Amino acid sequence: MNIYDKAHELARELKQCPEIIEFKKASEKVNSSDNSKKMLEDFRRLQIEAYTEQIQKGKISDELMEKLQNLGSVVSMNPDVASYLQAEARFGATWEDIMKILNEAVGIEMPLEK
Numbered sequence: 001m002n003i004y005d006k007a008h009e010l011a012r013e014l015k016q017c018p019e020i021i022e023f024k025k026a027s028e029k030v031n032s033s034d035n036s037k038k039m040l041e042d043f044r045r046l047q048i049e050a051y052t053e054q055i056q057k058g059k060i061s062d063e064l065m066e067k068l069q070n071l072g073s074v075v076s077m078n079p080d081v082a083s084y085l086q087a088e089a090r091f092g093a094t095w096e097d098i099m100k101i102l103n104e105a106v107g108i109e110m111p112l113e114k
Contacts, residue, residue: 023091026084036080043075 014020030036046068050060060068075081103109 017094019087019090019094023084023087026080026087029080030084033080036078036084039075039078040081040084043071043081046071 030040046064050064050068053064054060075085
């Protein structure tokens with residue numbers, strides 16, 4: 001079997017992976033509701049703002065942290081968005097593990113792993 005056959009085999013396995021199936025379903029559900037989609041976009045925008053502030057200033061302002069916590073509370077009350085975020089986290093962990101395995105196989109070290 002050649003490398004491309006193995007890549008296609010991995011792709012078929014990924015399509016059946018519970019974390020990926022769950023993430024795709026959660027994504028479709030969130031995207032089918034304008035309210036949920038906007039809520040998720042607002043939450044993401046605020047997360048990026050907090051991350052940017054953390055990088056630039058070394059910490060997140062109390063005001064921004066409060067906004068993030070308040071919106072996080074609202075988001076957690078929306079079952080579709082909350083499920084999406086949980087599924088996304090599980091997918092992200094799975095994907096990160098897969099990438100780590102592949103990187104180790106070809107001898108590539110991830111910069112943040114040190």
